[in-house]
Amino acid sequence: MKVTQHLWFEKDMEAAIGFYTSLIPGSSVQWVSAVPADNPSGPAGSVKIAAFTLGDQRYMAIEAGPLDPFNHSFSVMVECDNQAEIDRLWDALKEGGSTEQCGWLKDRWGLSWQIIPKRLGELMSDPDRGKAKRVSEAMHKMVKFDIAGLEAAAKG
Numbered sequence: 001m002k003v004t005q006h007l008w009f010e011k012d013m014e015a016a017i018g019f020y021t022s023l024i025p026g027s028s029v030q031w032v033s034a035v036p037a038d039n040p041s042g043p044a045g046s047v048k049i050a051a052f053t054l055g056d057q058r059y060m061a062i063e064a065g066p067l068d069p070f071n072h073s074f075s076v077m078v079e080c081d082n083q084a085e086i087d088r089l090w091d092a093l094k095e096g097g098s099t100e101q102c103g104w105l106k107d108r109w110g111l112s113w114q115i116i117p118k119r120l121g122e123l124m125s126d127p128d129r130g131k132a133k134r135v136s137e138a139m140h141k142m143v144k145f146d147i148a149g150l151e152a153a154a155k156g
Helices: 013-023 083-094 118-124 129-141 147-155
Strands: 005-009 028-034 048-054 057-063 075-080 104-106 112-117
Touching: 013 028, 013 048, 013 057, 013 083, 075 083, 075 118, 083 104, 083 112, 083 147, 112 118, 118 129, 118 147, 129 147
Parallel strands: 005 057, 075 112
Antiparallel strands: 028 048, 048 057, 104 112
């Protein structure tokens, strides 16, 4: 059984997926196709579909005009090994978009992302519940995650 996320873009699908795949190592666009003229979805070329991967996740995308905008109900979470990865992705994805608390941002197409350090999960699952609580409190004060700040909170 295969599971694939599907994204609906009003416009600029190719630019978006090209941008996303350039940012995430191991990503690629498999194909892009325009819907032919005999398709009931719209005039020839008015609808495009694509298949791509981000890291180890499969996605499909469609560009077919306005429908429902992206919202927080779906986000792409990227777990980063170090602060340099967080900074690189954060800076690229926030351009033309907006940032939010706890590592969330919306890119210029309105897609929500969570850019998180791998270390966060390790700290939050520490058996020392006081440490995990301090990390949680520090996390809620951050917009872009700062691994050094999370580590400092863990130490108390």
